[in-house]
Amino acid sequence: MIQAILVFNNHGKPRLVRFYQHFPEEIQQQIVRETFHLVLKRDDNICNFLEGGSLIGGSDYKLIYRHYATLYFVFCVDSSESELGILDLIQVFVETLDKCFENVCELDLIFHMDKVHYILQEVVMGGMVLETNMNEIVAQIEAQNRLEKSEGGALG
């Protein structure tokens, strides 16, 4: 199961935080900080897995992450997930963001936070992988956009 999905930039500013297990707010923030410090000191071309920080369950959990330009995407998962599978899932998520925002960048995550959440929801639900097929995900998002348009109340 995926315990948490954290996206933060190179300075550790959170850009998307999703917990699938309840933690009090201050612990959530601590986890983001701890995770940031764990991945920050790692070179770009070493392995993408590391053992979880102390807050999120210790050695039973792994942090699987990818670093894209200014952003780190970190999934915290337990042993029931395939490491390489999750690594690819991050890629699917990012590629989907890229399709939906036409060349996504960090600011999209800030200004379209709701959208980003909706896209993530199509990929991961309650900590479990819902859909891995990018076309399917994009189709769902487009259907949402159509609904939004028909209601005439797009947010931004």
Place this chain on the structure above:
Amino acid sequence: MLAGSRPGVGKAATSRRLAPLCSPSPGKSKEAEIKRINKELANIRSKFKGDKALDGYSKKKYVCKLLFIFLLGHDIDFGHMEAVNLLSSNRYTEKQIGYLFISVLVNSNSELIRLINNAIKNDLASRNPTFMGLALHCIANVGSREMAEAFAGEVPKILVAGDTMDSVKQSAALCLLRLYRTSPDLVPMGDWTSRVVHLLNDQHLGVVTAATSLITTLAQKNPEEFKTSVSLAVSRLSRIVTSASTDLQDYTYYFVPAPWLSVKLLRLLQCYPPPEDPAVRGRLTECLETILNKAQEPPKSKKVQHSNAKNAVLFEAISLIIHHDSEPNLLVRACNQLGQFLQHRETNLRYLALESMCTLASSEFSHEAVKTHIDTVINALKTERDVSVRQRAVDLLYAMCDRSNAQQIVAEMLSYLETADYSIREEIVLKVAILAEKYAVDYAWYVDTILNLIRIAGDYVSEEVWYRVIQIVINRDDVQGYAAKTVFEALQAPACHENLVKVGGYILGEFGNLIAGDPRSSPLVQFNLLHSKFHLCSVPTRALLLSTYIKFVNLFPEVKPTIQDVLRGDSQLRNADVELQQRAVEYLRLSTVASTDILATVLEEMPPFPERESSILAKLKKKKGPSTVTDLEDTKRERSVDVNGGPEPAPASASSTPSPSADLLGLGAAPAAPTGPPPSSGGGLLVDVFSDSASAAAPLAPGSEDNFPQRAFPKHPRISAGGSEFVCKNNGVLFENQLLQIGLKSEFRQNLGRMFIFYGNKTSTQFLNFTPTPVPRCGLDSLTRTHLNLQTKPVDPTVDGGAQVQQVVNIECVSDFTEAPVLNIQFRYGGTFQNVSVQLPITLNKFFQPTEMSSQDFFQRWKQLSNPQQEVQNIFKAKHPMDTEITKAKIIGFGSALLEEVDPNPANFVGAGIIHTKTSQTGCLLRLEPNLQAQMYRLTLRTSKETVSQRLCELLSQQF
């Protein structure tokens, strides 16, 4: 793509919503951000509170802002109601943001949960697939017990209904999985289960993937019920693996057909043994071979995604092969494949290969094959740049170690230790210590290895490790002389680690005489060497050295004056530390007043330690296990003297250190007299609060009862208790009749204990053939293994009239247990054989270590232990007057810490502690709620282990 260099600001212009919060100028001060956010929060609050009803758009806008502020790490304490209102909107976008807010911000015990559940119920019933999807998402994301109660019946129906759309089915499957994970008891099994299995045949691969996840989890708990899934999974897998990749259209990812589904199916198959049906089995073997073959084919794409997806499937297939552990051919192929990966240029693959090989090493078919890679792994240890990978290499070396390569592996680990990352040093130390012990053919090598460990990484050598080396040296005569010589040489180094001083001090104190013949290590030289380190050491080490000195007085009378001078010095006799001062005073006195005989008896050589599984191994297991246990450990309370875990001079303790519990019974003085304080209800707290607890009286052998009817001794109502009376205390009279009195003193520490049993002959005639034997009793659940190890030596078979003999029982708790052991005593008195059986009061709670924690920690852990199996509750009537102080004393006597000011209701009592057994440590929380009016109690135990909760609850319930 994110890597793109397009200036991102252009896009911001189109979206002004969050502009006030994140103007793109970086490097603003924290204060400015907080100020700005507080201003914005005040603004939103006033908008929500204002008279003017907000339109849907504004509501959405503000809720979105709140989410962003929350993301930045600020508390959001309002807006929840507005979000709940959005749920019942008919507009999709409003509903959607409402659900988003709730699944990010609402925690499971919010009061709003009822309103939220209502909205979800309406949406599930709406038959609008979009709304149903949102509702299912929300249930899965929050996943609370309340939601499980409300929807665990409904979701399975949606899942298997014929007219449900694929996307809804997919969500329903995962939603059900989430509910099953949080509250398995609330998800009813039923005829839907067989229909879920058939989803493996569904047309839509997304549905199959979700269903496979669900079935995997369900099958782990109910393997029988989902057995049919095996053949379905195999045929599905076979279709994917053998198909041309174009057959699966969209689910082909970088030329790999449906990698995620393949991984999930292979996981599902790992819940079961190899299929019995030869056809299914053949088909599966074929699949696995095909996957292994594909790994050898040239890649269809240079992209890393292609190789990742392909290898994800491959690693999962290898896991399945290892899990089945039945096809030598496949195992060896898997091992060779992993061997290739060990040298792959992708770090991720090297990491995973090392990890998989660890499990492969334990299979008899492939252990030898794994061993052939030893050089590669050692090389990885030396050259990998990534600490995660090096750690895996250490793990693999540990796993592949056996007698043939132990020396090489230990040497490599030791040399790696010199430069190892601080974060993994302790673990490596433990591993080296275990391997050195396990595969030591030559104990000199073992001693050298451990001393090297201390030299290289002394700070990371825990107590367990150096205790262990001492235990082994004491138990093995052949290595004692060598050990004494080696530590003596090691101590010559000008700067040596304090742990070395401890080991050296202890070993020379015991075996220094073995090297004293050599003038280079004469007694005085030994003493001066140790004493030269004394002043640089911490208090515990100095205390240990003082014990060594008094042992020297016994071993080498010629250094007695020198040592007495040291003990007499102001820095000892008047030391600010009470322990050191006391030792100095007592040892000095002992050395002056005791005759050589007494000294020799008191300071006799340590008897061999009982053989038991290495405490180091337990520590390593603990380290690798859930971390919750580890941090509870730190807050352990000091309790009584060191029993037998550490190499303190235990035989001397009776005379040199004050016993924490003075002889309550006066057994030593006059065993024939009727001792033990009279039962008085208001008296000493721990002594006699349970005076009328006859409920669990021990079964007495009929022989003794017939001869000595209890009625004859009305003055001693406490005869033959041995039951619940001892749950909260460690000392007292266990049994008494006209002939015999049995008294107890016991000490427990972690999973070990020592019990002193005193047998007093109350008559004036000798007992002959006196044989007391403690035997663990096996409950039904323990036909094959013992939960408790008891070790003792036979006592003198003759007990003179009026005399008392003592028996020491060493106790080790292996795992949690319910049945207390029994003490059988047989002896001959005046020509008749007497038989007495008493239950020994060794109960699970004796292995409690108290844990102090704050209110916040307590309730956080309390919530974490919320599975129904983890909690046991008992409501019962008070059997004793409900006195707060007595209750507190009982809880402390029970072994847990009594946590003050933790429970919001001051009338309640809460406690916390850890039950230590050799195999596990179980954190326990307890809460006792008295109801004075009803004269009732409610006792709740929460631990991570059902049997422990159950047993502790039974034990403690008897006490009030």
